[in-house]
Amino acid sequence: MTRFIALISGKGGTGKTTTSINLAHALTKLGKKTIVLDANFATPNLASHLGITSPSATLNEFLKKKKSLQETIHLHHSGLNFVPASISYQDFKKAQPDKITEIFEHLKGFADFVLVDCPAGLGYELVQILKNTDEALIIANPHLSSLVDALKSMELAQENSNPLPGFILNMTNKGKHELTPEEAEQTLNIPLLANIPLDKKIKKALHKHAPSHYLYPKSKSSKQYLKLAEYLINEKIK
Ligand SMILES: Nc1ncnc2c1ncn2[C@@H]1O[C@H](COP(=O)(O)OP(=O)(O)OP(=O)(O)O)[C@@H](O)[C@H]1O
Numbered sequence: 262m263t264r265f266i267a268l269i270s271g272k273g274g275t276g277k278t279t280t281s282i283n284l285a286h287a288l289t290k291l292g293k294k295t296i297v298l299d300a301n302f303a304t305p306n307l308a309s310h311l312g313i314t315s316p317s318a319t320l321n322e323f324l325k326k327k328k329s330l331q332e333t334i335h336l337h338h339s340g341l342n343f344v345p346a347s348i349s350y351q352d353f354k355k356a357q358p359d360k361i362t363e364i365f366e367h368l369k370g371f372a373d374f375v376l377v378d379c380p381a382g383l384g385y386e387l388v389q390i391l392k393n394t395d396e397a398l399i400i401a402n403p404h405l406s407s408l409v410d411a412l413k414s415m416e417l418a419q420e421n422s423n424p425l426p427g428f429i430l431n432m433t434n435k436g437k438h439e440l441t442p443e444e445a446e447q448t449l450n451i452p453l454l455a456n457i458p459l460d461k462k463i464k465k466a467l468h469k470h471a472p473s474h475y476l477y478p479k480s481k482s483s484k485q486y487l488k489l490a491e492y493l494i495n496e497k498i499k
């Protein structure tokens with residue numbers, strides 16, 4: 262059975278793409294076939310995080326029936342499987358988010374996990390994604406504005422029948438000028454699944470266009486990605 266997991270945050274820039282890439286790499290290392298799907302038509306970043314500026318096939322082309330599923334799934338040298346979206350503005354204008362169901366139907370049975378890197382905000386595009394995913398992971402930063410936005414995205418996920426196993430607190434900085442993990446947990450009222458520090462290794466890995474879990478498996482953040490991957494594998498699906 263394929264588990265489709267949406268990574269959402271409400272607020273932009275919280276670390277959805279970074280978490281998708283590293284969590285997918287950790288799941289892959291644990292022997293689970295995992296694909297990251299860039300479902301952000303407006304500002305897709307997945308391929309560029311991985312150093313690819315003009316992929317040979319994109320989600321947009323798949324949805325227009327110009328490319329096959331096999332052509333659309335790319336393999337990064339780190340072992341990560343991913344489906345990029347087009348970075349072209351013209352392709353964005355022609356994108357039909359309601360057609361996205363098509364790729365979910367094709368990916369069913371193709372992998373153990375499909376992590377869906379979602380757009381920020383609460384727009385139409387995100388609703389179309391959440392209609393197709395089985396559960397949602399919340400990515401938040403330790404600041405009130407981020408948590409307030411996360412609360413709204415949690416409601417949207419639940420409205421679209423996505424259970425919320427918990428949240429990931431990302432870019433924590435040893436409690437300096439920020440909310441504590443306990444305060445974040447009390448605010449969101451769902452379990453804290455991973456506390457990912459603000460980690461220079463993540464910036465370094467981005468510059469090298471590879472998952473930091475691949476380049477720096479012993480870093481503090483990589484240990485958290487591994488813990489999260491283990492949690493998802495062992496989690497009882499409601
Ligand atoms: N734990 C971390 N430590 C250090 N830097 C991080 C961490 N998580 C993410 N970043 C950096 O923060 C920036 C934003 O991350 P990312 O692109 O993953 O956010 P996003 O939520 O996907 O953004 P968007 O809403 O635009 O899609 C990137 O430069 C990324 O390298």
Ligand SMILES: [Mg+2]
Nearest residue numbers: 277278306378
């Ligand atoms: Mg992103």
